[in-house]
Amino acid sequence: MSENTFITRSEFFRLYARLYSFLRQEWDVRKVSGLKELLLHSFKKVEGQPDSEALYHLVLAMRTAVIIIDEIGLKQPAVCAVLLFHTVVEGGHSPDNIDHLIDIEVDSILKGLKKVNQFSDKKSAVESENYIKLLLSIAEDIRVVFIMIAQQLQRMRDAKEREPSHRLDLSVESTYLYAPLAHRLGLYAIKSELEDLSLKYTDREQYDFIARKLNETKRSRDRYISEFIGPVKERLDKTGLKYDIKGRTKSIHSIQNKLKKQKIEFENIYDLFAIRVILDAPPEQEKAQCWQVYSIITDMYQPNPKRLKDWLSIPKSNGYESLHITVMGPDGRWVEVQIRSKRMDEIAERGLAAHWKYKGVKGETALDNWLSSLRESLEDSDANLSQKLTDFKLDLYDEEIFVFTPKGDLFKLPKGATVLDFAFAIHSNLGAACVSGRVNGKNVPIRHVLKSGDQVAVNTSSHQTPKQDWLSFAVTSKARAKIRQLLKEEAGKQVDIAKETLSRRMRNRKIEVDEPRLMQLIKKLRYKTVTEFYVDIASEKIDVNWVIDRYLELENKESENRESHATVSAGEFTLKTPSPEISGSDELIIDQNLTGVDYKLAKCCNPIFGDDIFGFVSSQGIKIHRVNCPNAHDLFSRFGYRILKARWSGKTSSSSYTIVLRVIGNDQLNIVANLMSIISKEEGVQMRSITIDSNDGLFQGNIAVMLGDTSMLDQLIKKLRAVKGVKSVSRLN
Template sequence: MKEHIEMTDDELIEQSFQELITDYLSTKHRKRVEIITKAFNFANQAHKGIKRQSGEPYIMHPLAVAKIVCTEIGLGSTSICSALLHDVVEDTDYTVEDIENLFGPKIAQIVDGLTKISGGVFGDKVSAQAENFKKLLLTMSNDIRVILIKIADRLHNMRTLGSLAANKQYKIAGETLYIYAPLANRLGLHRIKTELENLSFKYEHPEEYKQIKSKLQATAAEREEQFRAFTGPIKDQLDKMGLKYQILARVKSIYSIWKKMETKHVPFEEIYDILAVRIIFEPRKEDEELNDAFDIYVSISKIYRPHPDRLRDWVSHPKANGYQALHVTLMGKDGQWIEVQIRSERMNDVAEQGFAAHWKYKDGGGGEDEGELEKWLRTIKEILDDPQPDAMDFLDTIKLNLFASEIFVFTPRGEIKTMPQNCTVLDFAFSLHSDIGKHCIGAKVNHKLVPLSHKLQSGDQVEVLTSKSQRVKPEWLTFVSTAKARSKINALLKKEQRTLQRKGETLLNEFLLAEGIRPEVVNMDKLLQAHNVASKEEFLTLIGGGKIVLADVDRNVLKSKQGTNWKKILSFSFGKDGKENKNAAANEEEPVEKINPKKILKLTDDTLQKNYVMATCCCPIPGDDVLGYLDDNGKVIIHKRQCPVAVKLKSSYGNRIIATQWEVQKNLSFLVHIYIKGIDRVGLLSDITQVISWQLNVNIRKVNIETIDGIFEGKVQLYVHDVDDVKELISKLRKISNVKEVTRVEE
């Protein structure tokens, strides 16, 4: 240990490089140690003397990324070299041409792709964020290794996130959860996806992370015994079949457990699927892999009763990311359902390493292994063809594709089409062609007439019906679920809106000219106020569409001098440089505190009342894990860290995120919503209100409880000081006889 502490930087770097070479030599790739050594020496020289935020030499980061690429994703020398060189062009004076001259065009192309998307997916401005993400997706279609190395880069950044400031941690963790984890999942990198989720959760919700981790450790021995008892008879059966296999216990990830606790509103103790079992077998013959998987399923189903609705066959129909396995849920002797995943060694490699593992098993290039990936990339390219001015819309649109599970539907001619789960007839129409989607009026599904919003099921046969008179409608966005359909509808609506705006502008100018009124900003503000419309664009659209007709009322509004707010219209110049002070009028009324995003914001009783706004989407209270978001007006809005709105803000406006810390006394009250459910009995409501009002002295705002067939459920709105009050309240309510479920909800 002492020797390790006294190691010089050079010794530490050399040791790390030797570990990389050892890992590489143990793979099945052809041994190109010389070019890896050359890339390491070049990168080491280029980054010499530069330190990371943690204090270690910068080259340790490219070395760590190269190790992940080699051992955890399973890529070869080209990718390892690219990982070692991935920051050289970005951070030093070397160019892509230099890389090409020394290492050839393929490595240079990958390094160039990585340089274009450097600095995280997102920059400081919204438009740059969308552009960077587009670049990231476009580089995937040139060489999938670019995104695989980028994911490895993000994984190492997450593993070393502790050395950064808190607001940076929230930005990077939020971005990881919103984009990188789904990307890793889509590319079949399940192990990396799970680690990215867990690390993001660890930095966003440190207390919950520690609690779940400690509960998992406390129940480990119990799970080990359950695993031993459950798998004993299975091992005996597989031995009789003469198979070579291994049986592993798979424990649900900390993030997945928390997610289930949040969505199902249950405590840790009521999560029953923490343990799953994985059987990895070696096929008896190369072409018997599929038969062996089903033989194992049949034989273990004779030992334990299978759940009739929970057989998942991804052997015959692989997922879009190449994942293959049989999933069956069996009831153990203790009455608990346990999921068993059956995979061959090849299937397991693909599940762990994703598309990279395909290259290990295919002969020569191409082949149908990457067919689904190509299909996905093609869809993304189509989305990129449509300009998306709003980064948030763009990210949401892409995210629809990242998370989609697949179903299989048929055309009238019997052709099979892969579609995302929960897709509608309209989604299917747009997947065939934009013109078919635009003119779709309905469909015949299994020969029965259905509307545009009808959700398709696996195995449906779909005949799309169209009409030339059909036009795209805004309400279509409420039921489409695919990225392509949403993107096309938005583009068509915007095109139509621009046409209406041009028409509206012509009508407005004609009206003003006829009345002898100048088209000034002040006059436009008067019209917007009179018609209660938020923006000029919306106003022109309504005029162009005939929903607003300019008349005598508008003439009177424009010629009236009342209602003009001169403070807003006039601008003032101050100081020696004579620059315009746009905030003068606002500052005259109330000074706005200057916020430094790098410092931790203290939330005190005084500042909460004066300076900050509590987000209505998630209603945070003292004790919740929260963050601040600096809006366009300089106001700080406080969100819960797991709030869906906050997740998007972290991903798209990372530079405006502020780390916050509660420092409040029990003086202020905050509204919370408590959901409660149980078996009805006489006097139950009285017991509930007595606990809330008398025992805990909490002020109730509203109670809404109803009973159906002996089961009562409802919500109580009440005022508390902080999270501790909520925990005590929930604990006491759960102790009331016949109360089965109590949890805090958003609304």
């Protein structure tokens, strides 16, 4: 049970002092006193019980509360709700004398937390019910999701002491749900930490490699930053501007993404850091001073005009404001420079919660628009979970474009948005009747992809109705949800017509309809739903008389089977046992005798017995991947709801698995023969193939072997590394 839950008196009072110091600022004295007594009472009950459930909730509540204060910037009602929820609702303490603590704000947050946590003990956060409840809670009170992100961050920080399967669950949740949400809400520091910890828990070898490389290159990186900053500081000091300037290294996760996407070596990454200039400027002078700094830097260093990102003129939806430029620094290296004010920097680090500090809770209209769009996408109760999640994910990480109406009104849309998305953004009725558009004075089809700065007009027709293929190019959740709703309404009308047509034709042929048999026919014709069947009849894709003929054939076949079916006595009857399925705990156990579950070992990482693994539900069945598979992060972040926990059964394997070893060493006499000799003598290991390339005194080779499990593999690698002249031996994915 312990999740780093043991808390000493000194740590409790350190957390207690921080919370008390914050709560007594601008808050009701009676409420502060009530929470103070609650915390002391809670700790007194659990002190000395390191494995108790109540202690776990107390520790998690206090540490989460500190995160939402120091790293997010929420106010006292949110802190109160966190402490009450975990110590009273989940911690099992008596709720006596706490009514005075629960005002309208606290009650709203508590309701959201209860909704989200209702299924937390039964399901992973990325599985259906809990996921949808979290999204609904966001739509009702945005502070709920801030608290959930803070709690997830604390759990990830504590997870280093937990078992691998628990860390995998948390990492999938973080990568798929919480990191994108943190990004969408402007919590960039928390987003980066969640992603870094996910990489650390799922691919520790790669995480340590990048961390080690960053440490090794720190001195030269710091020297380069100083060389770049020095002349800039001299020029800025002469202006009289108040500023701070520093270098900031990329996160380990973002470096890993660059290594994977660009397929380059670490040494070839030149944008490991960005220079940040933070101005202490009054609000009315912020933009002017930012552009003044831009002018100074671009006078000194050659700018790349294609890499200019102006979020001063039009901030991001999550409130982010900054000016990003890329310039050619010393030694011909491109360097990104971010220019912003202290206010902008606080919003960039702490997200929308910091934005409220300056503009009030209702000040972020773009967020209100996003939440409205989210509500609309969740309204369709008939849409499946996968579709809802796909639409939701489309709106999370996407970059934004800015387009204008003919009158000059500005609309923000995700990158890749079409004329159709623009029409639905203005009004659902306009989208439904859209037939084409005019972009910058030119006629374009509704699937035309818009670019920032486009001026867009929508052409409509009273005869236009939504088409199924619209879903293939509409990208906003609002457009897709409305299109599905309209298609469903139209399909409902068509279904009624088709049902009446089929029923009338059967009556004309004096056929009595048996509903179970009709359902059996629909299934036999490979229709997923009854609605699809009737829609095809209405659109004349299938002929009604042909359907009736197939119905009669099925009826005749059933009659023949009944007549020829032999009677079996009770004594001869044996009950067939069902094939084993995935266990109720949603954990796939891989062993030799597993039947009834269609699974395969993924080719991209070739897992073997003993590897930490997970299952991925694909259209071709369940694929078993290693936790540190090169594709794991992409699967976690895009399809977290398809991830299954999995493990090998037993202590040893009776199967053999093929893996490939990459060997690099000095090209010296007999070294390859020595390697082959070791492999041939190793019990339970068989050589499959070997390819060797030699160049400039070095050899590189791939050796394919068959073996039983990771312990055999580790032992073989250890022996091969000990061969004189061998520089490295690694397992290829």
